[in-house]
Amino acid sequence: MVSHANAPVIIRRKKVVGGGGHHGGAWKVAYADFVTAMMAFFMLMWLLNATTETQRKGIADYFNPTIAVNRISGGGDGSFGGDSVFSEDVFSRNGLGATARHHDQGERARGASAPGSHGEAVGDEMRDLAEIEGKLTARSGESMVSEHLQRHIVTKLTDEGLIVELFDLEDAPLFEGSEATPLLEDLTSVVAEVFLLARNDVAIKGHASAVPVVRAENPVWDISIARAQTVRHLLERDLPPARVKRVEGHADRVRSISDPMDVRNNRVELILLRHRL
Template sequence: MAGQSNAAPVIIKRKKVIQAGGHHGGAWKVAYADFVTAMMAFFLLMWLLNATTEKQRKGIADYFNPTIPVNRISGGGEDAFGGDSVFSEEVLAQSGTGASNLYPTEDRQARGQTGADAAGKAEEQALRDLEKQLLARSGESMTMERALRHVVTRITDEGLVIELHDIEGSTLFDGDTAAPNPVLRDLAQVVAETFLLVTNKVAVNGHTRAYPITLIDNPVWDLSAARAQEMRRILESAAFPAERMQRVTGFADRKPVTADPRAARNGRLEIVLLRRDR
């Protein structure tokens, strides 16, 4: 078959189709930026923890804490905006009853720091100074240094507690009686002289070691009370004012300070210089 000379040529075009994944958007960029920011903050935190002192870290923490307390009660006055400020005269917001730092009466108390707080801090410091002054007596003589082995002091919510306790081979009283040994009289003289520097009330607590339960007549109650009363008499004979004695109590063996309630260490007297609000 003969070809046609006037036939149009057939042109075949081949298109290369590229299968693309499509457009993913920019969400991954946001996530990556958040991750980088978080890592930067983490490393900054690690650096601050390593490069700052405890006091500096507390200052940084306080900077990010709110300084204005939120309270459902109103601010400085009894009525709406009745006070000069939502703050107390010195530091924190008041409870809304119109209290002030200068006149913190019982029915007009502020929640913030008041004159009572300052007085409490001053009394705490006074108790600590008195404690140091008492313990400093150990350098006066060898006799006083040996006597002060019987003394343990601590400051509690009740006040300054001066504990006089028995030691194996050296007791405050003669046997199982309320007759004081010379070491107790020496210690009582020092305590009385120290307490004369202040005007706080004083309490005396007597404690004994435990006795065998097989005893028909257990002396712990009578003995602890008698020893506490004897301590009161010794203090008063050392020129301590009797009107400052608040209470004298015997606790028997009910409050041991060692695992063995029959240990000599549990035989003790507690002389408490009470806080002024006690």
Template sequence: MASGSNVAPIIIKRKKVVSGDGHHGGAWKVAYADFVTAMMAFFMLMWLLNATTEQQRAGIADYFSPTIPLSPISGGGDGAFGGNDIFAEMTLPKNGIGASQDKSTEGDMARGDVGQEGQAKDTEAFAAVEEALLGQSGESDAHDEMLRHIVTRVTDEGLVIEIFALEGAPIFEEGTAEPTAMLRDLTEMLARVFRIVVNDVAVEGHVRARPLVFEDNPIWTLSAGRAESVRGLLQGSGLKSSRLNRVTGHADREPIVENPMSVRNDRVEVILLRSGR
């Protein structure tokens, strides 16, 4: 009777479940998140390098220093909590380290900031030079044609006086370090103006890029030769040699305009350095 029963047989179906498949796991998400975080930190670093001054970068570096310095260097801010140094010469002191102009060291005011008084003197000196150079007082010796070749700007390094070439109006003979008559007049004027201040002077030569690649590219020697030529003109016009801090050539490595072959990149920068530089 049992063999003839109409009851359907019971079938047990076992399903194998596989988890953590390499193609469908979540480990890649963790790796991707780490990558995105690292890229965000990298771009923040690039932004900080471009958006901050040298003093602010020094303050940021001090903040992340693994040890606590005995003589704090500086802070990244500029307010009441900007990281003023309590170890400086004044009671509520300046930013930075080193000596002030009142108490200079053997290293000529060391390597730090010269204090608010020194900064104020530099600001006054730069303003006086710009006024005399650009003729804001109406007493400048430079005429309009010469002033077309001059641009000034104040940087962390000092007052940069840029003398540049224009189309059809070079400042050196083509491909040489021989100055034109106009550049001789300009450097003579600079030497006279620099007598009203005592800051040191630096000269930097720059040239435009060449359209061809030479095995022995002459732009390095050319830029250095042009800087040396301007140094000689300044010194020959009465600038004391003791005030000349450095003479350098930068070839075409620091173009001032986007097109590296533009004639505007043929220039000489005469820098009136800040005190203590």
């Protein structure tokens, strides 16, 4: 019978590597990188959808600063971004039509425009209208209107275009009934001269102050329309008649002064209409 009393005792030690060791938090770093990348991606998608071509160009230039040669990058490396001052003439002679920046009449009729050019065209047109406004109000320092006439003029830029309002004063009416006074003739002559600086179409709106007499038929409708027509005839002495697109009479419905019988409500609006892009 074999005795095991003196048999050696063998102890086996097993090394256990825990899950919270050196590499236990690596997944957190990877997940954080993934979330950051996704946030950057969604911000990029939002920026592409919420900005114009010009704004995107500005953002790109911010991260890639260079010395600007021209405002909009072109396909060429010349100072005109791929175009020259003779591009329009060259393309016309070659039968290629107008450039992307200056479309021909056919393309405009089809609504063609250069990428990102809509906002710039609107901005350019509003600046042109503001410059014309300055000719009437002396904001440009080169007013074409005398101080005697300027007190009858109010201008404002709207989505419809440049509105030039000519109105009566207590001591200086523009109309005798529906006939123009010499003062109104001088005013419309100056306005027409300024409108000749642009090619925009023109609309005319006549307004009249309320009358105190109650009648079966309110005469202010006929008065406002007749006065608008009178101004149209005066304008067409200097402007091409085809530029006048609308002639309207609004009676006493749209007031400039809250008192309906105030003479200031006797007025005519001449609107240099915006081009519809």
